[in-house]
Amino acid sequence: MNDTETVAMPVETPGLVDFPREKLTKKAITADHPTWCPGCGDFAVLASYYKVLEKRQVDHEKIVTLAGIGCSSRFPYFVNGYGAHFIHGRGVPLASGVSLSRPDLKVFLFGGDGDGFSIGGNHLDHGARKNINLTYVIMDNFVYGLTKKQTSPTSPIGFKSKTDPQGAVDQPVIAMKKLVASGATFIARTHAAQVNHMIQMIERAMDHQGFSVIECLSECVEFYPGAFDPANPRKGGSFELIQEKKWDGTAEDEMRHDVTDELAAYKLAMLPFPGVFGVFYQSDRPTKNALEKRWVDQSREKIGQASDLDILQKTFDRMK
């Protein structure tokens, strides 16, 4: 790289011939040491992400890690890979732009409950309904961590925060209800204290074609300690897994959950806290990526081998 170039003569880093690919290790994808509070649930989410990337040997240069703003959204700084730390609540559209224009990339988005359900709530709905191909992990801690303990859209009624010293009064967003209603085509729920489950869910989300979203309960030890103990067996709670249908014709299978059944997913979402964990819903509705590509292909079919210049010239010829 020519670092002595002046401002007026910007020069790209000189190109190289290709070089051999090394195995993707945890070390290779680890960047800065996380700045989270010791004990924060987000560490485990990061560890699971590393695990998945390593296990699946994703091409290093194709990993794109994006986030909005929040403690959880600091995530990309701790991953050595292409990525961006964007603005509060707009991660979904940012990720959508990357995904739609670059089908060769693996697009991951991380963020908090405030980022995803409050300031970015509308984007979540639209990214989901458009079924943009990406994986989005919402690290839900039921509180605003980065700004130091204000009520979040998922804070339960009665939660005492700096903005609700008498206890929260507003009906919280029930994450899974919102996600099922949003039109996302892969919806799962997991818990940062259950690393194996988390890895499973991230892998399945990543393998899904379409908008895959995971609510991951991730404790803020600083401002909402113990919030998810009821779902943590080590803390006396119960981590109840969704039993998915195996389609084996057995009697038990009747009782199991059909992930393609939206109503059933909604019923699971209605269960009182701490609820259940696993895949709530999955369907294979076409992605916007595929639909846009179809349009491009159809247009190109009509145009044939014409270059961009030919196409524009033809348009101008019509305007003479």
Next chain:
Amino acid sequence: MGDPVNPDVTAVQRAELPNGERAATQTPERADLRPESIQDAVIRLAGNSQDGIQTAGAFLARLAGRSDQEVMTYMTIPATISGGPSIFQVRIGSGEVLSPGDEADFLVAFYQHSYQDHVSFLKEGGVLLYDSDNVEPNLEDKRYVYVGVPVTGLTVEALGGTAKDKGKNIFVLGLIAKIFHLDVEKLVALIKEKFGGKDESIVNTAIMAFTAGYAYPVGNLLSKLYQFEKIEKSGGRAQITMDGNQALAYGLIAAGVRFGAGYPITPWSSVMEILRRELPKYGGTFVQAEDELASVSIALGFSLAGYLPVTGSAGPGISLKTEAIGWASMAEMPLIVVNVQRGGPSTGLPTNVEQSDLYQAIFGGHGDSPRVVLAAKTVEDCFYIAIEAGRIARKYSTPVFILSDGSLATRIEAFDEPNLAELMQEAKPDLTPRETHKPYALERTTHHLAPGTRIRDGKYPLLSGLEHDEMGHPTGSPKMHMAMTAKRRNKLRELAKELPLPDVYGHDEGDVLLVGWGSTYGPIHDAVKQLRSRGEKVSAIHLRHLHPLPDGLENIFARFKSIVVIEMNDQGVYGFGQLATVLRARFCEPKIQSLTKTDGLTFRVKEILNGLGQAHSPNGSKSNGASVTPEPSSPTRAAASVSAERDHAMDNTPNQPGTEAILASSGTNESRDTEKER
């Protein structure tokens, strides 16, 4: 066209003749029918938008383009979705056409209201061509020449009873073709192109209507017919006829833009509609997002992915994008942001023109967030400015604003076909592997690598909205923030150095220098032309690069005694329009004065001339640079205080996009009409 019709000859009034029959009275001398050669004509079609007057006008404009004539149009957008009173004005010239014209030589009135609303806009001695089935003009008013043709009846006759009101526009086009000796063959070809592909009968009907209009013995009613002077073809390139938003959209494609995102708003929408339709042909796409926050964010996603993206809106939507544009400054992302301005603030005058978003473009953001601001001056320039924006966005890895406005957006002009082969830019990201990469190196301009680019040393970059070090890692170091702030700002200084100085129109020294930006180009240059022909030492420059300003402007300023900045925005608390304020801050030059207006209409040449009379007094009494609002140019039209007085009496200017919209929203049905605001 100075004296278009011999005023002594009063044409036959209400000559309701069946098609092909001869007018009974006052047949002018045959010798008079020899076409009179003219250089320039302003034709205003006034009717209802559902009658297709835009279509007829656009044919005239495109014909002019194909005939190597200069042409400029201007139209109003009706207030209601279903249509309503509307005008389409075409100015065709064999010489230079700079503005759509203050007054019409030729007015076509389809309805009584069209006549009433627009007749005072007709030049003395001008021709009123009216549909005698619908219009009863005041024939006592001897200032005009009256040509009544039963357009409605004859169109029905020509096309059969089912035609109703359809086809009148094309019938009138036939009439106009006859009166101006237009090239029938070319017009018919245009009609076929326009209606071809649809149902065969539509083309046939249109041709029938045209032929009937053309065959009508209008020569019996007019003492003269006209012919545009032949001109030599300029530079051998064909002419392209399109409106400003089309030019902008195709300019973006030439600039290499393949991806974009937006949200509909007048007058920006048609840019995104064109891109949505066109980009798939080029392998790209345009996303209609849920709002403007999303659209700029999606565009930044495209940028991150290695493409040069566009987002755009009008003022209100740009407000919503500003946080993300701040991120683009900080993270140093190439991005084009189009603002097709309208009257503001808030919903403001949605279908009118204003240049009041300059501050927003330059300063609209939190923190020190440098960005580049360009403004297109003509329809043609909408094309080239997009390419310039793309060049700068890539070279300096920065957000670049393009300011257009409602009048450029909808105006049709003919211009020399661009040399696309030379202009087309590469669109694909470069994914060649690299040895190493430092995204925010202090020593050189940032150029991001697109994901998918392998980096041998294994250190991948992060784009950061937090202040960062050279690798993109967050830092709170005061030293680093100072260095990075300077790096981002210095890009604009470098750009200022390389920017060309604007050409001086007129002499490069003199008494008064007019400074304009954006769509005021035509009227300002027309004004200079007129003043110079009277021997005044007035010149003009037009700025396309508004931020940063090109280095060396001060040398031009130094050669004039006073400088008047002309713009369509408010004079503000301190008496200066937005560009005037920026220039005064930049050059500390007390001789910079300001001429502004806020009636939502483009400048008329007259308003500039009158305004200058006040702004520039030879004894220098105004040299403190106070802003002047133009004098009312006619008793019925007080430009400075239009809002309270808008009524039909004032609805007579050539440059009134959206007058009807104002009328509608100033009445009792305000809430209903604002709902319909687009």
